[in-house]
Amino acid sequence: MIKVCLADNQPVVHFGVKSYFKDHAEISLVGHVGNYNMILDLLKIKPVDVLILDLELEGLSSLNMVKFLLKEFPSTKIIIFSNLSENIYAPNALKAGVSSYLHKTSKLETLGNTITKVSHGAIIYSDTVKKNLALIAKQNKSERLYRKLSNREIEVLRFLSDGKKNNEISKILGLNEKTISTYKLRLLTKLNVTNLVDLVNKAKTLEIV
Numbered sequence: 001m002i003k004v005c006l007a008d009n010q011p012v013v014h015f016g017v018k019s020y021f022k023d024h025a026e027i028s029l030v031g032h033v034g035n036y037n038m039i040l041d042l043l044k045i046k047p048v049d050v051l052i053l054d055l056e057l058e059g060l061s062s063l064n065m066v067k068f069l070l071k072e073f074p075s076t077k078i079i080i081f082s083n084l085s086e087n088i089y090a091p092n093a094l095k096a097g098v099s100s101y102l103h104k105t106s107k108l109e110t111l112g113n114t115i116t117k118v119s120h121g122a123i124i125y126s127d128t129v130k131k132n133l134a135l136i137a138k139q140n141k142s143e144r145l146y147r148k149l150s151n152r153e154i155e156v157l158r159f160l161s162d163g164k165k166n167n168e169i170s171k172i173l174g175l176n177e178k179t180i181s182t183y184k185l186r187l188l189t190k191l192n193v194t195n196l197v198d199l200v201n202k203a204k205t206l207e208i209v
Contacts, residue, residue: 002119005031005048007039007057008081013104017052020108027115035059043073049119052111053098055082055089061172063096063151070097077118081111088206090129092151100124149190156183161200 004027006017014032021027031042036059039051053066060066070078078098082089090101099118102111103126114124149157152173159169166184170177184196191206193199 001028002026002115003028003030003047003049004052004115005029005033005039005042005046005050006052007033007036008052008054009034009056009058010054013054016108017111021112024112027112036065039069043069043076048073048076050077050079050099050115052079052081052115055080055084055093062155063092066093066098067096079111079114079118079124081106086126086129088154090125092154094123094125096151101129102126103128149187153183153187153190156180157187157199157203160184160187160196161203 021029080093080101083104100114166180170180191202
């Protein structure tokens with residue numbers, strides 16, 4: 001049996017996934033948690049083949065924390081299962097080492113098939129992600145600009161778009177407030193805007209947040 005853990009904030013997702021895989025012939029849901037620290041506690045005591053992880057999980061503020069999980073628990077594969085835009089987050093997540101990225105609009109049957117393939121070492125992209133990655137090389141510099149944002153810049157941009165101040169973001173990410181100011185300046189430059197309002201609006205237009 002493939003041992004699976006689900007890490008998600010939403011009870012309805014826990015219920016749906018648990019119900020679907022209840023009598024599955026190959027997949028066994030051995031744990032379901034609601035925050036990042038609970039993942040660490042569970043993986044330390046229970047072997048898990050595949051972790052289904054929402055990027056908006058409570059306590060998960062950075063893709064570096066996903067990298068940490070992969071480093072500390074190398075036998076556990078990670079599937080990102082999230083509502084966040086595949087166009088923006090899938091490339092960085094896959095670069096971080098996850099085995100697959102599925103949008104939550106995907107059918108649970110698709111999730112099941114992905115779990116099986118990932119447990120055997122496969123790296124799974126959706127057709128949407130494949131098409132978007134293929135288009136990147138064909139786009140001009142301005143169209144590709146937002147794709148050059150680093151993982152950390154995207155994270156800072158998300159928090160700025162949520163209305164958080166520099167000092168709040170610095171506490172969440174564990175960074176100096178001046179460092180957050182530097183990231184903010186880089187974002188303004190890379191997205192070719194001059195103020196926070198335009199920055200947030202452009203981020204929404206580009207579906208970065």
